Amino acid sequence: MARLNLKNVNKRWGNYVAVKDFDLDIADQEFLVLLGPSGCGKSTTMRMIAGLEDVTEGEIWLGDRMVNDLEPKDRDISMVFQSYGLYPNLTVYENIRFPLRVRKVPKDKHDEMVMTAIRMVELEQFMHRRPAELSGGQRQRVALGRAIVRKPTVFLMDEPLSNLDAKLRVSTRAQIKNLQSKLKTTTVYVTHDQIEAMTLADRVVVMNKGEIQQVGTPTQIYDHPANTFVASFIGSPAMNLIPGTLRGGTFTGDGITVTGLTAPDGDMTLGFRAEDAEITESGGQIAAPVYAVELLGEASMISWRLGDALVSVKTAKDYRAETGQMVEASVPAAICHLFDTQTGKALPR
């Protein structure tokens, strides 16, 4: 089995820095998700692991082999692409068999291996069709089948669900999770969708502008964002962030005052999650006219405009308020996160 080790990996095109000092140990059998907005370097990082891009600086170790100078075919990885990358002239069966054929796996083993893979991705009744005759979800399952057929040491998945519709995405996501737990293969998964990251990952790497922002379990990332970028990227809705100042344990921002915080004085950004705060009759830290009331189905979301910041709080689904009506919310110090406004970094709580 395989550990994957990236040592200070950099990727530059001329002056443009795509990935900067990426340093990470990926444990054997781990499901690691690279998460970030588009252009953050997550796909480039994966493509360097695959060998489809050269590493400008740093080392990539797969198990006890340094793979920097190996061709993709010699790295013993398999990859699932966003646009599937299926061979349009071959049937599903032949598509899945292709890696065995080019890798000169003995012919008598092909059928058994291909059929195992086909059963795992549930494509038995489509195995003699060509990709053009399949739906998007089925095509992505063919790509998955082709990735698992030869039991590689590492799976790489580059936004495999992005081309699928919402419903199919949920079921295929579950299927990927199930496959990975059965096969116990180290997996690196790239996505810009934080829900995919939260549901699938053992560990999440949040990236922005080519740099790692935070590495941690989904819970850690959600509960203790390391900086304002992670706080504003993770969660639906993202964490409320309000700029202001801290003096003697009291935070004061536009339309909000929170007492009982323990941190040094200075310019701070206060953050809290919409579901942690509550609507209250009186004595709330926020008291302002309602900007909007949105029904989410399982809850209602009330939002205020505090200075430039839009602040939301989740409440019971039967809660009703008019736009412009004064509503208060309690934001106790216990649910608050403080970030240094200058650096964006979270302060220890």
Added chain:
Amino acid sequence: MARPTNAQPLPLMVLSLGFIALWLIAAAFPFVWTAWGSFKVEPDFFSRSDWTNAITGVQTIRQTGSAFTGAGYEGAWLEQEFWKSVINTAIVTLCVTVISLTFGTLGGYALARSGYRYTFWILIAALIFRAMPHVTLVSGYLLPFFELGIWGYLPTTIIVLVAINQPFTLWMLHSFFLSIPKDLDESAMVDGCTRFQAFRLAVIPVMWPGVVTTGLFSFLLAYNDFTVTSMLLTQENQTMVPKIASFLGSTQAEGKVMYAVAAVVSAIAPLFVLVLFFQRQIVSGLTAGAVKG
């Protein structure tokens, strides 16, 4: 009579059918006329007294006893050794097509997949060379070829024709390769192929319509070329087109012109077969190149 709801008004239909008929006559008449006339004798096909002689064949009947004669073909193919030109043309077109396609697919693929800026300038340079009249290249070749003693041979002509044709094949195949997603070669490479295997096993099978279309255009260029072949080949190495031209140029002896007519028909026939045989690939190739997907 049930008419489809989108039926055109009658005058428009008559007009469009009339136009098609007119175009068909304009396009096909020379071929039909030449093919028919190739079985007549010269005084009929080039009759000074009555043009209908070319259709009825009065002189042909008088001279040979039958309305049709194969004398033109016999003279061209056997007496004038037109069969040699046919073989020469076959060699030239086959070599030009194969060489152009080999370099074209490899180069087009490389240019389509390369991330470097200079690929753009290579393609622009190719376009400029493509735009030049062929004869400008030939005049420059003549002296060096004489000096080197390689003038007049088939391989020399093949190299020149490939040089003229290559920019076009590069452009055409380049745009075909661009329409094939990069993911295809990359998944092949991750699946265990080298770059070249990915090209051969994953990309080329999808590329066939493009290769066939480009190949056909290369074939036509070599097959129809007059400028290069007429100036760079000796009498005995001539291909069909300059050979036909030389028949037309020698009108001293009666009947020689009919050799040209017969030879022309012989040269056209393979083209019909070729286009009919490949028409599906050509059409799908043309549209595949036009619509990027």
